[in-house]
Amino acid sequence: MTRIDAVQIRQVNLQPKVKRTDAIQAFVVQETVLVTVRCDDGSCGTGYTYTIGTGGSSVVALLRDHLAPQLIGRDPATFEAIWRDLLFHTHATAVGAITSLALAAIDTALWDRNTRVAGVPLWVAAGGAKPATRTYSTEGGWLHLSGRELIDQTLQAQADGFRGAKLKVGRPHVSEDVRRLEAVRDAVGDDFELMVDANQGFTLSEAIRRAHAFEPFRLAWLEEPLPAESIDAHRRLNLATSVPVAIGESLYHPGQFGEYMKADACSIVQADVARIGGITPWLKVAHVAEALNLDICPHFLMELHVSLCAAVPNATWVEYIPQLDSLTHSRVRIDEGYAYAPNEPGIGIDWDWDAIRAAQHVEHAVNAADALA
CATH class of the missing domain: 3.30.390.10 (Enolase-like, N-terminal domain)
Structure with a gap:
């Protein structure tokens, strides 16, 4: 042995x-x-x-x-x-x-x-559901950007072939978030997906208020609207809006995801393979979500998540936010808005x-x- x-x-x-x-x-x-x-x-x-x-x-x-x-x-x-x-x-x-x-x-x-x-490559060993997953960009949506910069960078993501882009929300007044979203939606049109991320910045009342204000923009999801420990508040928000509620980057065990899903407190799960403790627990969360007909759209670490998303049938998006380029010879392959899992044996990262x-x-x-x- x-x-x-x-x-x-x-x-x-x-x-x-x-x-x-x-x-x-x-x-x-x-x-x-x-x-x-x-x-x-x-x-x-x-x-x-x-x-x-x-x-x-x-x-x-x-x-x-x-x-x-x-x-x-x-x-x-x-x-x-x-x-x-x-x-x-x-x-x-x-x-x-x-x-x-x-x-x-x-x-x-x-x-x-x-x-x-x-x-065998990771994506095959872990399930082999599909070789590629849609990808969206997060590198152009930061909260400090001006409205003009936000539009320009989202248009660039669209021109680069991404299928969607994520924008940060949580400006001091709801009207500021609305103006920024409206301008971006008008610029990119209806066929380009927009996601928003509040990074746990709202109270329940403010989250409900902003979710209702965001509904006309046909968002793919509202991410981390509330502190991660507030499961019941997420449940109440999830029932109060048509915008899908996404959670998960600040959860650290499969059982925590189980409590969210059991409470009907989210529509999309975003397990982060590092923060949940590795590939082994990540796959457990993905399969429970699949059993409940929920999507999994993981947070960050695209170099590893591209293979995990390919492993399971209910992973619908890979988040494009590069960070390992200076330490690796390999790069995530993206073609026509789809990220392809590497076919080399191992987790698919060629370290420099x-x-x-x-x-x-x-x-x-x-x-x-x-x-x-």
């Missing part, structure tokens, strides 16, 4: 490609944490996770001090058992963002190793190790001797 005999942990900090602001925050830096598992048969796999400015060192410490030592001697093929054992090993800190982010780096590394050994070594912030290695210490 194959055993894991070493784990390598790296952190690389990446600057956003453009200024990114929303209703409550700015995207400061992507703290990208990479985990490589190495096995006694010579096989290996690399996974990753991220933050948008805080917590990267905490993820690294949790991996180095508590999770990576638990991997030594384990069979990498038993990824379900490993995920569950690691979750319970950190029971006192779960469910929470830091723990889930750390679990994701390990889980994606295991999937990368296992699919490489099997000689020279660039990673040049840019890395920290590096740690855990092996059998460390695990026994």
Whole structure:
């Protein structure tokens, strides 16, 4: 039986490609944490996770001090058992963002190793539902942009072949959001999809008010209108508007998605593979959503989500927001508004190790001797 005999942990900090602001925050830096598992048969796999400015060192410490030592001697093929054992090993800190982010780096590394050994791409190993998924752009909709800039950048996304674009909402008064949306809708026409994202910035009363004001613009969804812990408020909003309510980037366990879906508190689920703890729990959420006839449209990490969306039948959109280009040789292939899953074995990311070594912030290695210490 194959055993894991070493784990390598790296952190690389990446600057956003453009200024990114929303209703409550700015995207400061992507703290990208990479985990490589190495096995006694010579096989290996690399996974990753991220933050948008805080917590990267905490993820690294949790991996180095508590999770990576638990991997030594384990069979990498038993990824379900490993995920569950690691979750319970950190029971006192779960469910929470830091723990889930750390679990994701390990889980994606295991999937990368296992699919490489099997000689199949991730999207096929995880289900193989379809090779391509519609894609929309988020790189032109930031809240600080002027109305003119918002129109120009959305028109550029349309000209570039994207099937839709996401715009941030949450300006101080509803009339400002309405003016911006109206101008963009008039510019792009009726056939181009528009999504909006409030980044948890509204109270229930304000969310209902703005959702009603947004209805004439025929939006694909209203994303994160309320704080993620407010399930009943989301349920009341979901029942009060014709705009589909999308949630999920700020949820950290499949059970949290289950509570939302059970409560009829959303129409679209947006599980983030890093924030939910990896590919293993992401697929569980996708399949529950499918059983309930709900779409899954994941948040961020397009380089990994392009394969997961291809794996399941109910994934309808990939979010285009590039961030890994400086660390990889590979690029997401987009043709006529569809993102195509890579066909190479593994998770589909060809890492540029020279660039990673040049840019890395920290590096740690855990092996059998460390695990026994």
